Amino acid sequence: MPAEALVPTSAEEAARLYGDGEGVVVFAGGTILLPEISAGRLKPERALMLHKSGLDGISTDGGTIRIGAMTPVSALVGGPSELISRFAENVGDGEVRRSATVGGNLCATAGVGAQRGDLGAPLIALGARVRSTGKGGERTEPVEDFLAGDRSGRLVLEVELDAPSGKWGAETLRRRHAHSYAIANVAVASNGGGLRIGVSGVGPTAVRARAAEQSRNPDDVLRDVEPVDDAVASAEYRRKMLPVLLRRALDQLETA
Amino acid sequence: MKLTVNGIEQEIFSPPLTPLLHVLRDELDVTSPKAGCQQGGCGTCTVLIDGEPRRSCLTAVAAVDGSEITTLEGLGEPEQLSPVQAAFHERYAAQCGFCTPGMVVAATALIERKGGPVERDEVLEALGGHYCRCTGYVKIVDAVMAASRGQTGAREDEPETGEEAPVMIPGSPA
Numbered sequence: 001m002p003a004e005a006l007v008p009t010s011a012e013e014a015a016r017l018y019g020d021g022e023g024v025v026v027f028a029g030g031t032i033l034l035p036e037i038s039a040g041r042l043k044p045e046r047a048l049m050l051h052k053s054g055l056d057g058i059s060t061d062g063g064t065i066r067i068g069a070m071t072p073v074s075a076l077v078g079g080p081s082e083l084i085s086r087f088a089e090n091v092g093d094g095e096v097r098r099s100a101t102v103g104g105n106l107c108a109t110a111g112v113g114a115q116r117g118d119l120g121a122p123l124i125a126l127g128a129r130v131r132s133t134g135k136g137g138e139r140t141e142p143v144e145d146f147l148a149g150d151r152s153g154r155l156v157l158e159v160e161l162d163a164p165s166g167k168w169g170a171e172t173l174r175r176r177h178a179h180s181y182a183i184a185n186v187a188v189a190s191n192g193g194g195l196r197i198g199v200s201g202v203g204p205t206a207v208r209a210r211a212a213e214q215s216r217n218p219d220d221v222l223r224d225v226e227p228v229d230d231a232v233a234s235a236e237y238r239r240k241m242l243p244v245l246l247r248r249a250l251d252q253l254e255t256a
Numbered sequence: 257m258k259l260t261v262n263g264i265e266q267e268i269f270s271p272p273l274t275p276l277l278h279v280l281r282d283e284l285d286v287t288s289p290k291a292g293c294q295q296g297g298c299g300t301c302t303v304l305i306d307g308e309p310r311r312s313c314l315t316a317v318a319a320v321d322g323s324e325i326t327t328l329e330g331l332g333e334p335e336q337l338s339p340v341q342a343a344f345h346e347r348y349a350a351q352c353g354f355c356t357p358g359m360v361v362a363a364t365a366l367i368e369r370k371g372g373p374v375e376r377d378e379v380l381e382a383l384g385g386h387y388c389r390c391t392g393y394v395k396i397v398d399a400v401m402a403a404s405r406g407q408t409g410a411r412e413d414e415p416e417t418g419e420e421a422p423v424m425i426p427g428s429p430a
């Protein structure tokens with residue numbers, strides 16, 4: 001049986017059709033889902049297709065940047081935040097980025113042998129918040145809380161962040177090829193006195209590195225994250241490189 | 257659902273989550289986009305969707321309902337090749353030809369976007385996600401640069417870049 005496709009034409013309709021998410025597969029850009037469906041590993045009965053929901057687009061009102069869940073990753077390259085752009089430009093290649101969405105990146109789980117959800121690192125560093133709906137209604141929470149929680153049962157509507165005004169640093173480790181997934185991503189940002197550190201690509205979701213934020217000691221990042229073994233890199237290599245990447249990113253902050 | 261494929265409007269009967277690739281190949285008999293990896297990793301299925309190159313294997317047909325699709329077939333005719341097609345042909349940029357549909361479509365979009373001569377790093381950026389298992393990429397990059405300079409004949413005049421011949425797409429096995 002082919003999937004029934006629900007195609008809402010507004011955010012409100014999308015939220016209503018989603019309900020509490022029971023039995024509905026959210027279909028955004030499809031760059032993760034469609035290969036699963038083609039291979040017969042996933043057989044959704046009902047797909048909520050968001051391409052006409054109006055949930056795409058980047059807007060700035062006052063000091064707040066809003067990025068709709070359906071905004072293609074390509075729109076973040078050269079977009080409103082240079083720090084986000086630095087990570088967006090490494091997702092797949094241009095053709096993949098035109099389909100891949102921000103919401104899909106935040107809801108991505110680990111792939112076969114590789115980690116995804118690269119954008120979590122800069123979004124955490126910039127203190128971004130996720131607005132989602134589902135069971136219990138709408139809520140807005142920090143990206144790191146959304147990622148640490150149970151994402152099933154949530155429909156992401158948008159990401160919002162205060163227009164970046166402070167300094168930042170970014171380090172990415174990956175093989176030099178359009179389709180090579182990240183070995184590790186580190187994003188740091190300071191605003192006023194505060195330091196925020198986001199790490200992605202080393203495990204199934206991006207993580208905020210609170211211990212390293214407090215101590216400013218790059219080695220402490222290993223108290224915050226537990227790197228995994230996959231086809232891209234070993235956990236041991238990731239453990240060796242993470243403090244190095246964080247030190248470099250913090251150096252960028254100092255000299256920015 | 258409706259698609260305009262290479263200028264002809266078509267009604268589509270495949271289920272909504274069918275990859276555009278299979279709609280083109282199996283429903284419409286447009287077979288230049290190849291089913292390579294079917295997971296976004298090789299680029300041979302790339303087509304233009306409203307003028308932008310995207311992977312047809314990653315695109316659910318319902319998500320592009322109403323769009324204009326251009327495939328390799330829509331770029332030129334056997335007797336009247338497009339500039340990129342002619343440069344690929346004259347400069348031996350195709351061997352088995354499996355990657356060629358995606359390469360030519362993506363290269364055409366790059367040249368269109370630039371509106372003039374494209375440089376090597378721009379070709380590598382635009383085609384960096386496309387695999388070729390035959391040519392070693394040198395002749396492909398050469399052909400795209402040549403086409404962007406209106407050099408669609410046999411290779412007698414090097415593209416005027418003053419550089420050595422290209423080596424490879426970054427990260428590709430040498």
Ligand SMILES: Cc1cc2nc3c(=O)[nH]c(=O)nc-3n(C[C@H](O)[C@H](O)[C@H](O)COP(=O)(O)OP(=O)(O)OC[C@H]3O[C@@H](n4cnc5c(N)ncnc54)[C@H](O)[C@@H]3O)c2cc1C
Binds near residue numbers: 073108116178180181
């Ligand atoms: C060749 C290739 C290279 C890639 N390289 C990278 C890379 O370097 N880094 C990286 O991070 N990713 C990479 N990806 C993975 C993927 O393209 C991105 O993570 C992308 O952002 C996913 O977005 P999507 O809209 O395509 O997701 P979809 O496939 O539509 O969805 C992915 C998951 O998220 C859920 N979902 C989507 N939107 C929402 C929403 N609004 N609310 C709730 N749930 C939602 C879906 O139900 C599904 O479970 C790559 C993919 C390919 C094919």
Ligand code: FES
Binds near residue numbers: 291297299
């Ligand atoms: S078949 Fe689509 S990218 Fe390989």
Ligand code: FES
Binds near residue numbers: 387
């Ligand atoms: S010519 Fe054979 S794969 Fe490119």
